[in-house]
Structures are given as structure tokens and as C-alpha cells.
Amino acid sequence: MSTLQRVWDSNFAYQFRRDPVAICSALVLLAFVLAALLAPWIAPQNPYDPLQLDLMNSKEPPAFGGQGNPDFPLGTDDQGRDLLSAILYGTGISLLIGIFAVMLQAVIGVSIGLVAGYMGGRVDSFFMRLADIQLSLSTLMVAIIALAVFQAAFGPQRYEDLAIFMLIVVIGIAEWPQYARTVRASVLAEREKEYVDAARVIGLSRARIMFRHILPNALTPILVISTVQVANAIVSEAALSFLGLGMPVTTPSLGSLIRSGFEFIFSGQWWITTFPSVVLIVLILAFNLLGDWLRDALNPKLYKET
Amino acid sequence: MALLEVRDLEVEFAMRGARLKALRGVSFDLDAGDRLGIVGESGAGKSMAAYAILNLISEPGRISAGSIAFDGRVLNTLPAEEMRKVRGDRIAMIFQDPMMTLNPVLTVGAQMVECLKTHRTISDGEARALSVQKLREVAIPSPDARFDSYPHELSGGLRQRVVIAIALLLDPAVIIADEPTTALDVTIQAEIMGLMLDLCETRGVSLILITHDIAVVSETTQRMLVMYAGRVVEQGETRGIIARPSHPYTRGLLQALPQRNKPGAELNQIPGSMPTLAELPPGCAFHPRCAYADDTCSGGVPALRTLGKRLVACHHAERLK
Amino acid sequence: MTEPLVKVQDLQVHFPIQVHFLSREKPVVHALNGVDVEIDRGDAFCLVGESGCGKTTLGRTIMGLVRPTVGEISYDGERISGLRDQALLPYRRRMQMIFQNPYASLNPRMTVQQTLEEPLRFHKSELSDAEVREHTENVMVSVGNDPGWGSRYPHEFSGGQRQRISIARALMVDPEFIVADEPVSALDVSIQAQVLNLLMKVRKERQLTYLFITHDLSVVQHFGTRVAVMYLGTVCEMTTPKTLFATPRHPYSQLLLSAIPKLGRKTFVPVKVPGEVPSPIDLPSGCVFHGRCRFANERCKSQVPELKNYSGAQVACHAVEEDRL
């Protein structure tokens, strides 16, 4: 029996095949990722290039309404930027920030979680107390304050250049406790199991037991929370950009597009905000549905307070 | 007519689109004041039978066939509200793990009083007095103080006594005890068992004792039934079955016990293990492990038939003599 | 008299309980309180007692999984307690362990082959792949497993099969001493017999010495050559199973024996034990059993009894010593 066959026959794959919601979410995500990757080729214009923007074209309504310009299928924003192109590029930025921020979270969180769960005692108490405090301060709050301070410190001009990097770092650092607690909880649970004692009886070193035996068994919950964490990171990015603390309008993410269209919603130009919003919601929904399904399918004992 | 009559009881579970039968035609009678042991290994369906009697099978399982008659009424077709009045009042249940059976956020007293007040019209004072009285009967030291304790303040043995006190609270006709002492240490087990027998005997309560431990059943019950893979394979007087089992499985089970073997000698083991519900072999579920098996056994499911004073589900029961 | 294979002297193990990291209290669980045990080569030494009596801790301490608070453990004449991990390695090859829960004792992410090979490759890295494979196959066959199981994962096996894989893992490095911690307690009766038979068979074939930890006296009677009855972190009686069953001396041994349900006994004989097992955090003074013992007197309450020899048995009881029973 080949490995592929085994994967296909596994309970996991079986449940995936039987769940149309899971399949749809996976397909939607795949489509988004592809669209974002191929944006330079499929987008009608480069929304970052000021030379391609023409203020004469600003606030064009979507083409399908019958009154818009067929060059701009989803209309334009107040800068004359083609919304479809802006959304394609913006989705890429949102995904990029989301994924890199989660990778950063995972690296920090998993390391701290492993150390805390493994060493126990005071190290453990210290990190978990820290995690408690940071969580109770709320990650979005920490991010808002941090970015607000950075923006004030750097000045808006320089901040714009650094924004993408700052967002990844801040969202990445703000959410490490999720990973740390999850990993620590599974390490603590696994450490008590007899197969670890069996490994100790063989005489294996602590590091080998940790990485060869305990860590592989702690991976399932990491996988499950990662999906939801990407969704959360994208929401956080959008929220921060909406508040004007994130991506600048010149290189807009979905959040900053929504922000730029917000003021025009009252004067009838609904599309500038609506289209990026719909994309954002569908993107997050797909991540959440997939995460939900993963949680049910793998059914790990997750740390409760997530 | 017997107090409790279970006929052709079937319980099935919907799993992955398939229907798995956890119980496949279980029948037995329980007379007033009688003590019946149900023996089987894990997965044999013995707990399922207990839950089915009280109509407590939860999704995705359900009673798919058969009847449970108690005191002349058919329980499995009773309206939910009527069934509820039977539970705890006429038929009480004792669960396996006393650490898990009592609600951690309610006091012992609250969990007793609520039971009284559900089934009887009784004042708070009377309910308390009666509860403390029951706690005293199950030999709990300083019952008045224990009434106000939370479960986690009591040891496992004491908790199981509280559970027994709750079961006895309304003088039920039947108590179903599902592995009541398995989670306890041997010395505590002996005490709890003694207490339970004593109370059942003096009050004329019938007992269904579900356990994997044949030795416990042999000491405490008059009749027993042996279950394997959702079926009753042998049923009759406990003493007779222990002395001369008629089903190869019962016999294998007894002979595998160290007590039945010369110290140091090889134990008489049954090869293989019990099949899961999803992979039941055709015919007699035991035949792949059975020394007496032949083509008839894989061909047809043996019916539970009378053999002397006993019921046996085996094509070759006669050969065991 | 020959040197015992394993010698445990005045072993004490105390576990601190974590309260709160700012709390001043430092409560301690007294898991073992001065245990002396000698296991001779070829013994099937059984430790029996109720939950919390310290039998598992004793086994784990001998295996070096728990550090002793006080006391000394020697293996084949050499002191092994307090050794650093590296220094302990030569002994790890000679001592192995089998665990209680077949569902937790195998790493779910490793195939059977990986699980079995790991100890061998670690201790005998000089072996070639072919030799490792051959050895694995031999061990699998000797415990009655299909050698074709190697590429499968633990969850594909039943409890009894997993326990046989565990036994195979323990045998991979050809140990001479095996600690078996309740190896059959989690199994059904019909499977218990299979595993017990296997343990007896490999013992005979490989001249193994066992430390067999169990709460089931019938298994002790069947399996053991020597037995120690433990209560609350102390050994109360040490003898052969035959002597124990014929003439239990310590009041606790008597209680334990009277409490086991007997197959075919026609009536239930109730056991009356006053009180409950005391907490190992606040140990009773004197004999740890005195609070539940019918024969306890003032001396039992104040003075800890020591194991003393009485024709064929060692018993720690003042009442036995004073012949009050």
C-alpha cells in the first residue's frame, strides 16, 4: 500500500471528501492564493504605480451596473485606481502579512511553549504568567498601542515604508501566547505518557525525546490553531489598516482599501468599500471554516482558553 | 411474571453512514429481590444494556428493536415524562467511577435533596433528615457534616457510598450497578460490595450487577448472563455456570483465570481478541477464537436455546459436557 | 550467598507538591518511606498493594525515572542511584520496562518497526541495517507477533497486540532485568492470560529477572517467586507467594487476602476495615497501618516497625513480633 493510498484511505481524508464545506473552503483559499500570486499578470493595471493612475477616472462605478467604464470592472477608488487590481494586489498583501505574522507567532510561541512545558517550574510559571497578562490585555490592543507609538515615533512618512514589516512583527509578537499555551499544554500532556518513559528507559537524551517523541505528537493542535490564527492575523491587519495604523493607501491592503472608501459610503460610492470588504469576509470565512473542520476532524484537546 | 423482562433488545449506532449493532437481541428476566450478574469483556455491550433499560441511550445510538417491560409497563415506549418518573424512583443506577458520577459544583446534600424533591412532595427539612438518614445507613462517618460537603472533599470509597445512598434514597425496586467497584481498591471494593448486598437484601431490592469480574459475580449473584459481542451467550444459575460452563467462551474465560490454573503453569488462554462491532465475523461471533468451531458455526448465528436449566447460544454446547 | 541482582536500601522518595509559586507551604507526598528490597537473579519478584502504596514509584525509581530522595539502589553490586544519565547507559541495556497502558506506551507517530529499532540502534550502533532488521524480526516472532506488522502504526492494533509490541521493545536490547508495571491490568481477562503466558515464556527462554508490579493477588500467586506487600510507601511483608497465601502474617496482608473475591465461594464474606487509607502527605506516626489495624496498640502508634525475619517471611509488625495476633 503506497503512502498516497494510505493518506487517501485515512479517516482524515475520508472526512474531507465527505464534507462539501471543507472542500469549498479549500478551493476558495486556493483560488485566492493563486489570484494573489498571479496578480501582476492578471490585474488590469498596477495599482502601486502612480503613473498609471488618473484622477479623471476617480470614483467610477462598477462596469456591470451599466453606467461605469468597462476598463474598470469593479469601478475605481478616489485616486482613480482600478478596484479589481487593487483588490488582487491587496489580497496578496493581506495574505502575506497574515501568513508571515503567523509564522513568526509559531516560531516564538512554539519555542516558548516547548521550553516552558519541558523545563517546568519557575521558567514555566514566568512565561505562562506573561502569556496570561498579554492575552488579557488583548492582542489587538497591544498591536494598536505598539503601532500607535511607532507611528508617533517615526512620523507618518517613514512609517509608511516600514508598515508591512511593522505589521508582521507586531501581529507576530502580539499573538505568541496562543501558540505557547497550546504547545505547552500538549507537551505537558504528552510528557506524562508512558511512551516518553519508555524512551527514557532506553536512555535517549532529553533533547532527542523532546524533538523525536514529544514534538511530533504536539503538532496536531498547532496545525489546527494555525488556520484560525491566519484568519485572525488578517483581521488584525485589516483592523489596524482601517484605523490608519497599517498599510498606507499607496500600497493598500484590503483594510486600507476599506478605509479609503469608508468616507464615500455616505455619498453613494458604495463600491470602494464594499468589494474589498466582501473579499476580506470570504477570505476569513474560508480560513475559519477550514479551521473549524480541521478541529472537528483531528479533534485534538486544545487548550481551552483560546 | 418477572419484575423486569427484557426481550430481544437491540441497540444500534449510526457511524460513518453504517449501522452498527451494539446489542443484538438480548433477553433476560429479573425477579423481585433477585440478583443478576451480567459478565463480559469490554465492548461486549453490557453497559449498553444498562443504559437501554433506563432509556438513556444517547445519539447517535438508539433502541432499534425489542422491549423492556417493568412491573407490567413497557418502558421503551413510555412517554419521556413517564419514563423520567421511573428513573431514580423505581429503577436506580450506580455508575463505575465515583470520581466522575457526582457533580463537582453541587454539595452532596443538594444532589440528594433534588432527587427526593423530584419524585416526592417533601419539605426541605424532611428531605434533609431523610438524606442524612440514608448517608448514615451507608456507614458514612458524621453524615450531618458530609451532607454539606462537596464531592471533591471525599475519598473515592466515600463517594461511592454517597452514590449508593442516592440510589437507595427512594427505595427503588431495582438497582442497576455498572462496574460499581472497578475503580476502587480491593479492600474498599470488598466493603462497598458487602454494603450494597446487605442493603439490597434487607430492603428486597433487585440488583443487576454489571462487571467484567467473574469472581465478584460468583460471590454475589444468584443468576448470571455472559455476553460476547452484543449477544448473550450463556444464561443461568451463577453457581452452575461457574462450576460447569456450557459455552466455550464462558469456559475459556473461567479457565484463563490464574485461580483456575496451577501456579507457574501456562494459563489456558483464549486466542485472538473480541471483534469490534464493525468487523463481526459471520455466524457465531466467537467462532474464530473457539476450539470447537466448525462450518456450522461460521454458517449460522446460534440461537439462545435451553440446555438443562440453562440457556446457551452455541451449536456445540453438548460437546462441552 | 550470592549477591542480589537489585538491591534497594532505605529508599525514600518524596515528591513536592506544587501549590502556588508564591506560597510558603511546601507540602510533600511521601511516596516511599524507607524501603529495603533485594531481588535475586531469576526471581519473578512481585510488588503488590493498593493504589498509592508506592509500588509503581519503587519500580520507576529502580529504573532511574525517579530520583531517590534518600537511599541507595545497586544493580549487580554497583551503585546506580544518583548516577548521571551518561554513566547509567550501560545499565539501561540490561534493565528494561513494560508499562501499564498499552494505549499510551507506544508513540502513536512511530511505526512498530521504528519503535522496536530505536533502542537497538541507540545501544548497538555498530549493527548494520540488515542485522537490526533480522534481530527485530526474531524478537517479533518470539513474542508471537507477525513480523509484517513493522510498517504499521500502533493505533491499528488491539490492546493485547500493543502490549506484545511493548514487550518486544523491551526485549530488543536483550536485557536481563525487566520491570513490568501492571502489564495486564488494562487488559480483558482473556487477553490477560495471553500476555501473562508470554511473560512467563520469555522469562524461561531468556532467564529474565522480573520486578512485577500489580494489584492483583491472583496474578502474584500464579506468577511470582517472591512477593512484597506494600502499604503507604513501606513494605509490610516480604515472602514467597505460597507462604503469603497459606499464612499471611501482617494484618494488612490478611486484610488484602480476605478482600479478594473468590471464584466459586458461595457466599459473600464481608470485610470490615475501619477508616480509609491515610493521605501520603500527612503520614501517620509509627506504623502507617495502625489507624486501620485491629491489633494496634500504643507502640504501633509511636514506633515504626522494621522488617524482621520469621521463618520464611519478613514482616514489619509489632503485633507479629509480640505474638499478639
Next chain:
Amino acid sequence: METLAFLIRRVGQAVMVMLIISLIGFSIQDNLGDPLRELVGQSVSEAEREALRDRMGLNDPFFVQYARFLGNAVQGDLGTSYFFKKPALEVILRKFPATFELVLAATLIIVLVSVPAGIFCAIKPKHIGARLIMGLSIVGISIPVFLTAIFSIYLFSIELGWMPSFGRGDVVELGWWNTGFLTGDGLEHLVLPAFALSSIMLPLFIRLIRGEMMEVMRTEYVRFAQAKGLHPRRVLFVHALRNTLLPVITVGGVQIGTLIAYTILTETVFQWPGMGFLFLEAVNRVDTPLIIAYIIIVGLIFVITNTIVDLIYTYVNPMVRISGVKG
């Protein structure tokens, strides 16, 4: 005795957290605004500035300055807002009632809806209503708060014209407090912001309560309660619900922080005159004292609410109450 020890520990912890927050606040002040900028004009020479710095203690070692900052803070002096030219604390506290009422209304919505909805979804998981709630809840979780806010304005204010789109409406002054609860206009203005603020937390709690409840319903003690013949209502509300609420309370404590963070978003969209809106304005104006005052006030709110949540948890869970250690 144990309760006292617990309280002391809890307060100690709270003080620790506040110290950390104040340290953060102080570092921001230390690195961000130059206090001289507001006090003196451009014309003052560098030597004079230096003299002024010395006199104001700005050249003192870090910890001396921090201690001074802390001393002032404890006395309620968090500096003067550059923009409002008033004590920062006073400016912030003036906006506190608006935010408090918004959070209170949202919390009420969350509690009143999530508990019954969560229970319903747990006990009737196959019911069409339960499936609908669960389906909607995952959509609800996936819509960021500010989008809920924007689209509710668009729908209910612009298209339908049912609700006011921004501001707090008429408020009544009650001493230093002002409330929108007492006027029809104030309540009307509260509806959309409160709904938007609760929109993410609500589905989260429905799902959490459902999950915990389903887990509790499978426990042996619930089965035992059923086997005792108790009325299903009693099994549900007395046996299952309290055990369900234990983890929910813990999560609730953690989520209060997030709720307050979301007030910044909600208040921005609705131009709700609360602390969050003020904070964002302060960020744009680089009004450092106000930023710091906000951080410290919000930190204080976190610490207080978390302590209250802990006390409630202790009250509900007898295992903590008695032993002080989770059993």
C-alpha cells in the same frame, strides 16, 4: 483565611501588571514627545534648554524619573494634554462614561443572547434553528467588527433611515457622569454601535457555550443526574450549566480586553465620543500624555475586570474556593 490569601495574591498580581504598564507608559513618554516642545518656543537657546531640562529633572537617571512619574501617576497626575491643554486624566475620564455604556450594552447583548442560543444549539444540535445559528455564527466571526459597523450604518441609517448614523445623541449629566441611557435619543444612538461591538464576541460565545455544554452533557455526572429521574430542565440548568459556565467565565475574562480594543474600532466608525475615539485622535496628533493616560486607564480597567472575573470564578467553582488549588 484562604479567601484573604487569595485576595492578597490577586491584588499583588494586579499591582505587578500595573507596574509593567506604567513602565511601558513611561518609556513611551521618555522616547516620544519632548516636553520642552510644549513649554518653550523655538527661540530659546540650547544652553537655556539644557538648564531647563536639568531643572525639570529630565537629565536624572531613568529610574529616578520613572519613580517621579509613578509618584505623580498615583496622585492622578498623568501630565497635561498638548491639544486640550488640560490634565490628561481629566480629559480621558470625561470620555469614560460613553465607552463604559457602550461596553455595558454590548456585554448585555452578548450575555443575554449567547447563553440561551448556546444552550439551545448544544441540546438540539440537529434542529434547523441550531444549524442556522451555528452557520450564522461562523459568518459572524468572519466579519470584522468595523465592517459590521460600516454596513449596519449603510443599511440602517443611509438606506433605511431607521437609525442615527453617528454620535451619542442626547445625554443627561449626572454629576461627573453623563448617560445616554435615560433619553430615547441616547438609546437610539446606542443600538447600532452596541450591536456592532457585540457582533464578533457574540458568535464566539455561542460556539464556546455550545461546545462546553455538549462536553458537559456527555459527562458521567449528567448521565447520573438523568438516571436519577431529574427533570430535564433541572439537569440542564443546575447540573450542566454551572459546569459549562466555569470555562466560559475564564474566557470571558480574557475577552474583556479584546472588547475594549474593539471599542476603538466601533467608536471610530460611529464617531462615538468615547475614550477609543479620543485615543485615535491623540495618536494622530501625537498627544503623548493623552496616549499614556489612555494606556494606563485601560490597563487599570483590565486589571480590575480580571480580578472581578477571578472572584466570580472562585465563587462558582467550589474546588478552587476550598483548596485554593485546582483539583
